[in-house]
Amino acid sequence: MYIDKAADYVGQVQTINGWVYNSRSSGRVAFVLVRDGSGIMQCVVAKGDVEESTFEAVRHLTQESSISITGTIHAEERAPGGHEMHVQKIEVHQAAMDYPITPKEHGVDFLMSNRHLWLRSKRQWAIMRIRATIVKSIRDYLDDNGFLLMDAPILSANACEGSSTLFSTDYFGIPAYLSQSGQLYNEATAMAFGRVYCFGPAFRAEKSKTRRHLTEFWMVEPEMAYCNWSQNCDVQEEFVTYIVQQVLEKRREELAIIERDTSPLEKIATPFPRISYDEAVKLLQQAGSPIQWGDDFGGDEETLISNQFERPVFVCSYPKSFKAFYMKTNPANPQTVLCADLLAPEGYGEIIGGGQREDDYTLLLERVRAEGLAEADYQWYLDLRKYGSVPHSGFGLGVERTVAWICKLPHVRETVPFPRLLEKIYP
Structure with missing residues (x-):
């Protein structure tokens, strides 16, 4: 599924192929923002819904790691794009290390060189x-x-x-x-x-x-x-x-x-x-x-x-x-x-x-x-x-x-x- 078509798949189990835009975790729930080029989707990972190894892998995802993530699509007006995924499975293709463009401020010359x-x-x-x-x-x-x-x-x-x-x-x-x-x-x-x-x-x-x-x-x-x-x-x-x-x-x-x-x-x-x-x-x-x-x-x-x-x-x-x-x-x-x-x-x-x-x-x-x-x-x-x-x-x-x-x-x-x-x- 492409993220910009999420409204067509509410209630269905779908897979997104993309990259980690951002992630955070708090106790038993982790939130991963995934981008696929067509948009960004919030993917919610609950500890009790996935294997322990999967939850740990999610907690250690790095910015711009390439992943395939599978779960059920839900309407959620508070989420980016109005939809989110409740995750069942994740596959990490490559864990990106030391991605140079971080959420902090960067100079124009640096950004242009990158x-x-x-x-x-x-x-x-x-x-x-x-x-x-x-x-x-x-x-x-x-x-x-x-x-x-x-x-x-x-x-x-x-x-x-x-x-x-x-x-x-x-x-x-x-x-x-x-x-x-x-x-x-x-x-x-x-x-x-x-x-x-x-x-x-x-x-x-x-x-x-x-x-x-x-x-x-x-x-x-x-x-x-x-x-x-x-x-x-x-x-x-x-x-x-x-x-x-x-x-x-x-x-x-x-x-x-x-x-x-x-x-x-x-x-x-x-x-x-x-x-x-x-x-x-x-x-x-x-x-x-x-x-x-x-x-x-x-x-x-x-x-x-x-x-x-x-x-x-x-x-x-x-x-x-x-x-x-x-x-x-x-x-x-x-x-x-x-x-x-x-x-x-x-x-x-x-x-x-x-x-x-x-x-x-x-x-x-x-x-x-x-x-x-x-x-x-x-x-x-x-x-x-x-x-x-x-x-x-x-x-x-x-x-x-x-x-x-x-x-x-x-x-x-x-x-x-x-x-x-x-x-x-x-x-």
Whole structure:
């Protein structure tokens, strides 16, 4: 039996295969908390109900020992998960010795160095289950709304957003790079299938040491033909609202374990507010920021903006000077582009970047040359504007930043099983 299915087996004798999360004994009764990956169950061992050797073995169980434990399942609202086992038999597979992560406080560096074991803790268990629901919700929404999964390559011959943030490798004698984004390839598949998305790891070689940055992260990138930047925002707000609703519906227990106040999440509903970059600059200046028009926003600025709203907020029409070459120029103000970043509330900043792509061959070629990019490397991308070009838009949602916001975590290092940070690649 898996622990999360205990309600289906009340009154029956079942066996749990798992690990000792904690144990205590008092005289003639011992209590063993057993985890099996699906949940934690309190197992009650009464001295008169088992052999003396079994009771003694239970009293000496150590944290993270692997066991199979058999008994009758009972409803018990005071027990974790609302059920407990009255034990009849126990088999110890391995008695763990000197488990390094104990109930006392440990430093972050120690826990990160023992990430392979830290994942067994109740808090990390809850976060990973919430992450899994977020990932499933992402796929469900897109699959149910006409998007087709297209796998973009991880190895690429060119950069998506700038060569300075690429990890390079040798590809049979020619340089290749780990993908920053599947977007350029998505644009090709969108011209074949209309609505597509890719979902996988992305890599950024920026030497960023902040609570929001990983060097390897997961990103979902939808792309839509015949879609302008505003329609693109419509999809994003429906998408994010659906994800939050699914977590609230399916992960209440896990949210309670990490002590997440869900009231801010329950306010997430469409439509999301939309402000221009110009309005955002004024808002920041009124809050005391020295930001000037033409400056990019960092984490501090994003936090200041997002703290003004209870729902995610779009900041639209950033200056062309610091945005990617493929973004379409804003006809209302040629100094800006038709783009929008979605900032999560509660100070979490950007979780989505997106916008409309330049669909005119001549204008895109001018941008490629202006950026000093190798024209030959982007010939296939330019071809998309020669053969049936259409207005099209897309966006990328960072999974780890979304998990951090929904779980209200202080750092992205807890959002992925094995985080890759600037100075951390072990384990």
